[in-house]
């Protein structure tokens with residue numbers, strides 16, 4: 001459904017008199033098969049929106065090629081537009097318009113008749129729990145309702161490929177969970193291929209068959225969530241030692257079952273009363289460890305075993321946590337987010 | 339055909355949103371009335387100095403052009419808030435013609451201008467303007483072209499700057515010389531020689547003269563011809579610019 005090779009986008013920026021160049025997307029290759037739900041994960045400013053805007057013909061690639069739904073995004077942009085639905089990061093409806101009018105007009109711009117657009121729009125309002133909001137102004141809707149209205153706009157012409165840019169950003173947990181079921185429905189109900197961007201790990205995990213991770217404009221990994229997590233060696237075992245004097249002793253015991261990292265260095269980390277290390281198949285190794293500790297008279301306040309998360313994957317790949325990457329990301333001067 | 343249909347969809351949406359705002363309708367209708375009844379008395383004494391036969395026939399064309407330019411210059415501001423809502427991007431992702439996305443908006447601006455022009459001309463006749471109908475039709479047509487040009491340029495500027503704060507000073511800078519050198523309210527012929535020469539380089543001056551000439555029924559005059567030429571040229575350039583910004587991948 002999507003095949004991209006070497007996509008690049010550079011933006012000219014200006015700070016006072018100084019001119020600069022931002023390489024927002026830096027040689028991206030992508031392959032998405034029909035019927036797949038793919039999560040495009042990366043911190044803010046990684047280049048997700050820019051990649052999406054190239055794939056949806058809104059932005060001409062500086063370099064590289066892409067075919068979407070079988071058409072070239074530059075040479076056959078009109079056919080691409082006809083085949084895809086796009087739910088942008090910043091919404092799609094006028095604040096003061098009426099929801100139903102916006103949906104019908106949008107459908108008509110795709111060549112649908114007014115009657116078809118209305119029928120289809122009302123059907124989608126039903127499916128996305130927007131009954132009774134046909135005549136409402138988007139500015140009077142809740143964030144979740146507005147986001148679902150954006151999705152209605154993106155689906156009005158029944159596209160087989162749907163792009164969703166940060167569909168749940170800024171929503172409360174309940175509205176997010178609700179929207180997730182609707183996104184999962186896109187494939188279940190209409191067999192659509194879905195390409196969604198997110199900077200939420202849980203969202204990528206919950207919704208996608210496959211995850212593509214982007215950082216600084218480059219793809220750094222692409223695989224299923226399970227395979228990605230398997231790249232991280234082992235589960236995290238965290239011991240809280242009761243007696244501070246015995247922390248070093250506990251670390252030695254933990255080290256006996258811990259992974260050594262690729263440089264062969266000791267991978268046990270000591271942090272106050274806590275001792276942490278990655279352990280292969282922790283479920284099997286931990287009972288032995290506990291017996292070992294008891295024999296040495298080392299009491300524990302607590303023990304935790306954590307399965308690897310996508311954040312660990314990101315950390316392994318980039319050396320920083322996705323959450324840190326988030327807060328250190330440069331402010332986006334052109335951001336339309338409210 | 340498809341182009342007209344798409345333009346109409348955009349036009350209808352714009353008009354629907356504007357009509358829902360009573361302030362927009364009211365201000366739009368009040369403008370020509372205020373021009374005529376607040377400016378008129380001020381200009382009357384000037385008419386004698388200029389040796390004009392009918393004050394209204396002389397001043398209504400100027401007011402018309404001013405109405406056309408001013409309203410249109412500000413058309414782009416609405417576009418910026420639409421862009422912020424994501425509406426422009428949503429329209430650009432449909433297969434609709436980029437020109438239609440602009441054209442639908444221009445039609446709205448032109449309709450507004452046409453209604454205002456009809457009110458102004460109607461009131462003008464009522465207070466004693468003496469102009470041939472054919473001349474008035476041509477004059478209004480030229481005004482619509484100028485207004486369309488300004489609206490297209492304003493839309494293009496809006497999509498390029500994407501910020502009211504950047505756009506407002508730019509418009510002020512542009513409007514100043516246009517207003518002073520167009521002879522909109524007073525003909526440039528009463529100014530000193532150098533000012534007249536300078537105003538020769540101002541297309542809007544030719545258009546104002548053209549509209550004035552056609553209201554006087556003076557179709558053979560150079561003014562009407564050059565005014566028409568400039569109106570068409572400006573309209574074409576602005577339309578091209580406006581479409582280019584809607585087409586542009588970065589908008």
Ligand SMILES: Nc1ncnc2c1ncn2[C@@H]1O[C@H](COP(=O)(O)OP(=O)(O)O)[C@@H](O)[C@H]1O
Nearest residue numbers: 011022024044045046047048049050332333334
């Ligand atoms: N129109 C633009 N002009 C200049 N820089 C831009 C523009 N759009 C995006 N950028 C920059 O490109 C980078 C990637 O942005 P974006 O694709 O929006 O990231 P994401 O969607 O992953 O948060 C950021 O550094 C951003 O500041």
Ligand SMILES: [Mg+2]
Nearest residue numbers: 048049089166
């Ligand atoms: Mg983004």
